[in-house]
Amino acid sequence: MMKQFPKRTIARCSIVLSLLAASSVFAQSDLPAYDLLLRGGHVVDAKNHIDSVMDVAIKDGKIAKVAANIPSTDALKTIDAKGLYVTPGLIDLHVHVYNGTGERGSYAGDNSVPPDGFTFRVGVTTVVDAGCSGWKNFEDFKQRIIDRSKTRVLAMLNIVGSGMRGDKYEQNIADMDGEATAQMALKYPQTVVGIKTAHFGGPEWTPVEQAVIAGTKANIPVMVDFGTDRPTRPLYDLLTKKLRPGDIYTHMYSGLRQEQDPATLGPSKAFIEGRKRGVFFDTGTGGGSFKWSLAVPMVKDGFIPDSISTDLHIGSMNGATKDELNVASKMMAIGLSLQETIAEMTSHPAHEIKREDLGNLSQGSVADIAVLRVEKGHYGFTDMQNTRVDGTEKLVAELTIKDGKIVYDLNGMEAKLWNEPLDPNAKNASRWTTFAPRPPDTHNTPAKEMPH
Numbered sequence: 062m063m064k065q066f067p068k069r070t071i072a073r074c075s076i077v078l079s080l081l082a083a084s085s086v087f088a089q090s091d092l093p094a095y096d097l098l099l100r101g102g103h104v105v106d107a108k109n110h111i112d113s114v115m116d117v118a119i120k121d122g123k124i125a126k127v128a129a130n131i132p133s134t135d136a137l138k139t140i141d142a143k144g145l146y147v148t149p150g151l152i153d154l155h156v157h158v159y160n161g162t163g164e165r166g167s168y169a170g171d172n173s174v175p176p177d178g179f180t181f182r183v184g185v186t187t188v189v190d191a192g193c194s195g196w197k198n199f200e201d202f203k204q205r206i207i208d209r210s211k212t213r214v215l216a217m218l219n220i221v222g223s224g225m226r227g228d229k230y231e232q233n234i235a236d237m238d239g240e241a242t243a244q245m246a247l248k249y250p251q252t253v254v255g256i257k258t259a260h261f262g263g264p265e266w267t268p269v270e271q272a273v274i275a276g277t278k279a280n281i282p283v284m285v286d287f288g289t290d291r292p293t294r295p296l297y298d299l300l301t302k303k304l305r306p307g308d309i310y311t312h313m314y315s316g317l318r319q320e321q322d323p324a325t326l327g328p329s330k331a332f333i334e335g336r337k338r339g340v341f342f343d344t345g346t347g348g349g350s351f352k353w354s355l356a357v358p359m360v361k362d363g364f365i366p367d368s369i370s371t372d373l374h375i376g377s378m379n380g381a382t383k384d385e386l387n388v389a390s391k392m393m394a395i396g397l398s399l400q401e402t403i404a405e406m407t408s409h410p411a412h413e414i415k416r417e418d419l420g421n422l423s424q425g426s427v428a429d430i431a432v433l434r435v436e437k438g439h440y441g442f443t444d445m446q447n448t449r450v451d452g453t454e455k456l457v458a459e460l461t462i463k464d465g466k467i468v469y470d471l472n473g474m475e476a477k478l479w480n481e482p483l484d485p486n487a488k489n490a491s492r493w494t495t496f497a498p499r500p501p502d503t504h505n506t507p508a509k510e511m512p513h
């Protein structure tokens with residue numbers, strides 16, 4: 062039953078409420094112009110053609126300003142980024158993160174990894190799941206992983222309705238329905254950014270053709286892992302006839318399907334013609350999709366990736382691929398510039414998936430940022446055949462910011478020393494960090510035993 066309040070109490074309550082509202086408006090207007098300011102870092106923002114020392118100011122989760130010499134008095138919190146590179150949050154265009162269903166030997170299960178454990182620590186703020194789910198299980202993937210992850214998880218739908226659950230499903234042409242796949246993509250336009258076809262062993266073009274039907278209907282790209290190399294469906298025809306400009310060929314340095322010209326060791330005619338038509342090329346290095354014997358001569362020949370991605374899964378996370386920054390460091394070791402490498406993890410992949418809102422530091426864009434260090438030393442980078450390229454530089458993420466808040470801080474750049482006075486703005490720390498001071502510790506209170 063509702064308790065009846067006397068009229069006077071209600072009146073007093075509403076006065077208190079309006080006073081509270083007034084005071085919070087006052088506090089709001091009292092705040093400085095920016096929540097967080099990264100000062101003195103070298104900004105690399107390919108989309109905006111910025112490659113110089115700049116300050117980056119953030120307000121309400123958005124990029125507020127990128128300019129030289131923004132005063133720290135204009136921000137609640139200032140972080141010194143001198144000697145570091147400040148870039149848009151990285152986008153890993155090819156990962157497998159449909160983890161947690163309990164299905165063994167399946168990318169809609171145990172072969173996938175939980176995204177948050179592999180992203181922020183390497184500057185990645187957005188991943189694209191490359192076809193773990195199809196139209197039949199995408200909504201399960203969404204409620205299980207996409208909606209619960211701190212990482213921005215986007216998805217390409219597998220053209221196989223059941224997704225990447227093993228050969229029994231992935232070789233079943235009857236389960237490749239371009240129309241149904243397009244309908245699911247159109248239902249979730251904010252999340253579904255592409256169509257994937259992968260691992261097909263048969264002689265038919267059906268998977269590619271159905272994927273293109275779905276991609277055309279939903280106006281999104283198709284990413285192809287071309288599966289077994291078959292004479293009935295040559296790579297040349299895929300890249301010059303079957304795919305549309307804007308579609309994506311992943312595993313570009315795998316050497317499994319005529320990617321390399323056997324005489325010149327540079328790119329095959331199929332690759333050269335495909336690039337001319339506007340097909341994009343993605344690394345997707347994975348567990349068995351990257352060979353130095355292709356990458357070295359092809360990069361030397363100028364055939365560099367459009368996007369750098371990992372193809373992250375349980376078979377690649379501890380092998381030659383490891384993570385996004387390790388793949389990026391590999392590409393730098395064989396001749397890519399830092400600027401090219403950053404572009405291939407930011408504005409380029411954003412363009413490939415038609416998400417121009419991501420991968421840049423334009424004013425008003427979502428404040429996803431990676432603060433990277435180029436470490437100097439002696440490093441070894443391996444491939445699927447366990448051969449090695451040596452390098453002298455390695456990219457390391459010092460700080461990762463997602464939606465304007467710090468989500469990863471390798472060396473405690475934002476933290477005060479333990480014996481220093483508290484930050485005077487600490488009460489507003491939740492405006493710039495997810496590591497805001499916690500409320501008083503209550504863990505010493507004896508826990509009540511819960512009934513089992």
Ligand SMILES: [Zn+2]
Pocket residue numbers: 155156157191345347372
């Ligand atoms: Zn993959």
